[in-house]
Amino acid sequence: MQTEEMRLDGNAAAGLLRELFVRDMTSAMATCRGCGNVGPVGALLEYGHQMGIVLRCPTCEGVVLRLVHAADALRLDPSGMALLTLTDGTPVS
Amino acid sequence: MSSGIRATPEVTLERAAAPTRLEWRVATVVSVRAETRHARTLVLDVPQWPGHRAGQHVDVRLVAEDGYQAQRSYSIASAPESPTLELTIERLEDGEVSPYLCDVLQPGDGVELRGPIGGYFVWEVTLAGPLLLVAGGSGIVPLMSMLRHRALAADASRARSPVRLLYSARTADDLIYASELARLGSAPDVRIEYTLTRSAPADWTGYNRRIDRPLLEEVAWPASEGTRAFVCGPTPLVEQVANLLVEFGYDPLRVRTERFGPTGS
Numbered sequence: 001m002q003t004e005e006m007r008l009d010g011n012a013a014a015g016l017l018r019e020l021f022v023r024d025m026t027s028a029m030a031t032c033r034g035c036g037n038v039g040p041v042g043a044l045l046e047y048g049h050q051m052g053i054v055l056r057c058p059t060c061e062g063v064v065l066r067l068v069h070a071a072d073a074l075r076l077d078p079s080g081m082a083l084l085t086l087t088d089g090t091p092v093s
Numbered sequence: 094m095s096s097g098i099r100a101t102p103e104v105t106l107e108r109a110a111a112p113t114r115l116e117w118r119v120a121t122v123v124s125v126r127a128e129t130r131h132a133r134t135l136v137l138d139v140p141q142w143p144g145h146r147a148g149q150h151v152d153v154r155l156v157a158e159d160g161y162q163a164q165r166s167y168s169i170a171s172a173p174e175s176p177t178l179e180l181t182i183e184r185l186e187d188g189e190v191s192p193y194l195c196d197v198l199q200p201g202d203g204v205e206l207r208g209p210i211g212g213y214f215v216w217e218v219t220l221a222g223p224l225l226l227v228a229g230g231s232g233i234v235p236l237m238s239m240l241r242h243r244a245l246a247a248d249a250s251r252a253r254s255p256v257r258l259l260y261s262a263r264t265a266d267d268l269i270y271a272s273e274l275a276r277l278g279s280a281p282d283v284r285i286e287y288t289l290t291r292s293a294p295a296d297w298t299g300y301n302r303r304i305d306r307p308l309l310e311e312v313a314w315p316a317s318e319g320t321r322a323f324v325c326g327p328t329p330l331v332e333q334v335a336n337l338l339v340e341f342g343y344d345p346l347r348v349r350t351e352r353f354g355p356t357g358s
Contacts, residue, residue, distance in 0.1 A: 014210045042211070042213025
């Protein structure tokens, strides 16, 4: 159900991402493997699903990150991301 | 006498603030405050609250006796300087979590939350430069934390960060924090404009339509290098405003958005 109305930002995934990473991921810079666009994870387009979330590139709409919260595991598919950059100023929470 | 490297106090502090797991905590409701017919503020005491930055949110979790869990994110309304944590919740009629938080929870009750969360949609008064805030409906909540934070800063800091707020709501009765905003709006360097999209009182002097290009052009700061914008509300409003600001020449990296999803209508 990827209607425009349902779309959120990567910022909304911050809590789920903090289950995986100790530092805040929303202000980290993600490079899209598809088009090379570089931008904060918080500015990615988030689509929520029953099982988890998909974060898409705001430029090419390609999938950058998938997070699936299954009953027994939390799974991250980062294959749409070429690079993740956390600067020294990236806050811890 | 050692000439070796000594840990400076700053380093010690940084170590003390080392990243920790995001833990669920049980907050206690200190008091509740009705804001509008559909929204109320929960004033919470959170044990070992590490402090937050304006614009951040918390996750709230409800667990039923059979183990069923429902979890939602809510923006923090209070200033970082506030001793209590305040969340303003809008009741969604078909919601799973907000009716409980709005109608059932009473002072003395506990509620499970974790946070603060998010480092992207945040503003601090030390980020000098003009500030533009655009809110749709309950999108005012994280922006209120920024306004309250700014209002508590020293005169010189406030002078370096003049602020304009454009607040869109359906009717005058749906405006959250109306009296506090009126007070904040009388300060120098604060300009607040309202627009009502459904109906307006006869003596209404604000705008009376959905945010469009001419309206935003009238209210927004002219594009300049140091201007920051924070836009929060229903997804269609947020995307329209953010796109217009970038067309006006705002730096896309300084137009921060928080989409709340579909409108509740």
